[in-house]
Amino acid sequence: MTDFNFKPSRRGFFGLAGGAAALGAFGRSASAQTMVQTKAKIVIVGSGAAGTGLVNRLVQRLEDAQITLIDGRKDHYYQPGFTLIAAGLKPAAYSVSGTGDWLPSGVTWVQDYAAAIDPEAQRVTTQGGEAVDYDYLVVATGLKLDWDAVEGFSLDQVGENGIGAVYAGPEYAARTWKAMDAFTDTGGVALFGRPATEMKCAGAPLKYAFLTDDYLRRKGTREASQVIYAANNAGLFSVPVVDEKVKLLFGEHDFDARYSHILTGIDTATREAYFRVPESKQINPDNTVSVTPERVEKITYDFTNVIPPMRAPDVVRESGLAWVDKWIGQDWLEVDQQTLRHHRYPNVFGLGDIAGVPKGKTAASVKWQIPVVEDHLVAAVQGREGSAIYNGYTSCPLITKVGRAMLVEFDYENRLTPSFPGVISPLEELWISWLMKEVALKPTYNAMLRGKA
Amino acid sequence: MQQLTLETLIAVFEEIFGRVLFWSMVGAAVLITAGYLYVLIRDRHLSARKFLLAQMFMPFGAVAAVVFVQWATHSGLSDIGGPIDWIVLLGVAGAGAIGSAILVYTIQSLTKGRQRAAHMEGAK
Numbered sequence: 364m365t366d367f368n369f370k371p372s373r374r375g376f377f378g379l380a381g382g383a384a385a386l387g388a389f390g391r392s393a394s395a396q397t398m399v400q401t402k403a404k405i406v407i408v409g410s411g412a413a414g415t416g417l418v419n420r421l422v423q424r425l426e427d428a429q430i431t432l433i434d435g436r437k438d439h440y441y442q443p444g445f446t447l448i449a450a451g452l453k454p455a456a457y458s459v460s461g462t463g464d465w466l467p468s469g470v471t472w473v474q475d476y477a478a479a480i481d482p483e484a485q486r487v488t489t490q491g492g493e494a495v496d497y498d499y500l501v502v503a504t505g506l507k508l509d510w511d512a513v514e515g516f517s518l519d520q521v522g523e524n525g526i527g528a529v530y531a532g533p534e535y536a537a538r539t540w541k542a543m544d545a546f547t548d549t550g551g552v553a554l555f556g557r558p559a560t561e562m563k564c565a566g567a568p569l570k571y572a573f574l575t576d577d578y579l580r581r582k583g584t585r586e587a588s589q590v591i592y593a594a595n596n597a598g599l600f601s602v603p604v605v606d607e608k609v610k611l612l613f614g615e616h617d618f619d620a621r622y623s624h625i626l627t628g629i630d631t632a633t634r635e636a637y638f639r640v641p642e643s644k645q646i647n648p649d650n651t652v653s654v655t656p657e658r659v660e661k662i663t664y665d666f667t668n669v670i671p672p673m674r675a676p677d678v679v680r681e682s683g684l685a686w687v688d689k690w691i692g693q694d695w696l697e698v699d700q701q702t703l704r705h706h707r708y709p710n711v712f713g714l715g716d717i718a719g720v721p722k723g724k725t726a727a728s729v730k731w732q733i734p735v736v737e738d739h740l741v742a743a744v745q746g747r748e749g750s751a752i753y754n755g756y757t758s759c760p761l762i763t764k765v766g767r768a769m770l771v772e773f774d775y776e777n778r779l780t781p782s783f784p785g786v787i788s789p790l791e792e793l794w795i796s797w798l799m800k801e802v803a804l805k806p807t808y809n810a811m812l813r814g815k816a
Numbered sequence: 817m818q819q820l821t822l823e824t825l826i827a828v829f830e831e832i833f834g835r836v837l838f839w840s841m842v843g844a845a846v847l848i849t850a851g852y853l854y855v856l857i858r859d860r861h862l863s864a865r866k867f868l869l870a871q872m873f874m875p876f877g878a879v880a881a882v883v884f885v886q887w888a889t890h891s892g893l894s895d896i897g898g899p900i901d902w903i904v905l906l907g908v909a910g911a912g913a914i915g916s917a918i919l920v921y922t923i924q925s926l927t928k929g930r931q932r933a934a935h936m937e938g939a940k
Contacts (some may be wrong), residue, residue: 452890764895765890765891766889766890766891766892766894766895767891767895767897786900787900788898788900791897791898792897793897793898793900793901794891794895794896794897794901794904794905795900795901795904797889797891797895798889798891798904801889801890802828802831802832802888802889803828803831805831806824806827806828806830806831807824807827807828809827810821810823810824810827815821815823815824
């Protein structure tokens with residue numbers, strides 16, 4: 364047996380410190396990937412979470428590729444932060460950075476919006492008339508918030524007269540907080556809901572209802588208030604097991620849920636919102652069918668968060684790349700839901716909100732989608748087939764009050780897919796899930812933008 | 817989460833406390849740890865008397881750490897929802913307790929200077 368005689372000394376101490384420093388310096392070894400040599404022209408339309416995250420990965424995989432990013436917007440928005448801004452927990456600047464701050468060198472950024480995509484000629488034309496040819500196209504335009512579809516509403520009303528619009532952007536989210544803060548001081552009728560189209564982060568309308576409820580309770584005005592949630596169909600959440608949980612929470616929080624209510628207009632002067640309630644049929648006990656005809660419902664509110672229908676931007680709608688037999692009037696990109704590759708144009712991919720797949724319109728989904736498009740795109744450049752598959756992963760830290768959330772994660776099959784099974788329960792209101800939403804999500808998102816996660 | 821790297825972890829902490837505060841805290845932690853190791857090596861023993869006083873500061877350190885984390889994350893004790901929350905809370909409290917004990921021990925050792933075990937025994 365070796366006699367180990369440790370005699371601490373100053374020299375030993377400095378040796379130890381030096382060793383620790385060396386370990387710190389060399390502990391992080393870069394993961395080297397084989398670069399693929401190519402002259403391919405790759406165009407990415409859109410520099411949001413999807414386009415930026417992808418371009419930063421492509422430059423790590425492709426050498427000499429001509430990569431062009433087309434987007435006229437100078438500001439990059441961290442959209443998951445909008446809810447926190449609208450809850451008075453973060454300033455508007457929390458969600459704003461510069462598009463150019465995230466783009467790697469060696470990539471051409473055309474600072475203009477795409478006006479036309481011609482998949483036959485393989486060409487994107489910008490609003491300024493610049494034509495950019497491509498061998499491979501990634502459509503990552505995001506979606507369009509169709510404010511005009513809500514009659515009587517305009518964005519300049521946000522922040523006044525009990526009008527909120529969390530989705531509209533960081534400044535509008537801050538103005539929404541101003542309106543919500545004023546409303547919760549006195550209480551009254553709070554009206555929430557969601558559009559009947561596909562939408563980004565379907566949990567956000569619920570979160571904001573819960574947050575408003577929380578402020579009402581903290582300020583002692585909940586007793587004198589009513590919280591109404593007007594759902595577009597018969598459910599509150601598309602995943603059945605989560606839907607049941609949310610319904611239980613609605614009961615606990617004493618929310619008034621109205622179903623099959625589709626927002627059509629708003630009268631900001633009288634504070635009335637109008638909803639279309641579609642025709643419904645019911646089978647009676649005597650086996651006859653009674654039909655309730657379509658009607659218009661009016662709900663009077665003191666505070667509301669307006670969420671408009673969401674659709675593909677015009678450039679996608681007019682490109683011939685959208686689904687023709689699904690999501691009529693919404694025009695999402697016709698892609699395979701596992702590979703995100705276009706059905707008719709195999710050199711075209713859809714990434715992020717614009718992808719015509721069930722579920723997946725969240726930043727967390729983008730994080731899972733990027734490696735899939737990267738894999739198939741790099742494989743295509745090499746003349747082979749990729750193997751990565753997107754399973755529909757979508758994540759929603761469903762805030763139920765300031766300080767608590769449920770970390771809901773699921774896939775196409777409505778299966779819950781917890782990141783930390785057995786540790787962080789997806790249907791439990793937890794502090795740790797709140798910590799993730801409030802502090803861990805943005806750095807994770809930033810790492811994704813840099814192509815590092 | 818798909819990958820949890822050291823870089824992501826550092827970015828998370830920068831986000832929680834702000835870059836300046838986080839790296840100031842890292843700097844403080846490194847200095848205190850270095851000071852602790854220095855006095856251990858200098859004195860060549862662990863003083864039970866100093867350690868006792870240091871231990872008495874542990875509850876304060878635990879509470880301070882919890883209050884600090886809750887302040888930084890807009891949350892409170894009423895938000896604790898399940899076992900994992902208690903584990904995280906106890907972890908934070910534990911880290912605060914150990915950190916404060918090391919801090920108090922190091923301060924005592926540095927301010928009172930080098931003291932030999934024999935000298936301390938004789939003083940009893």
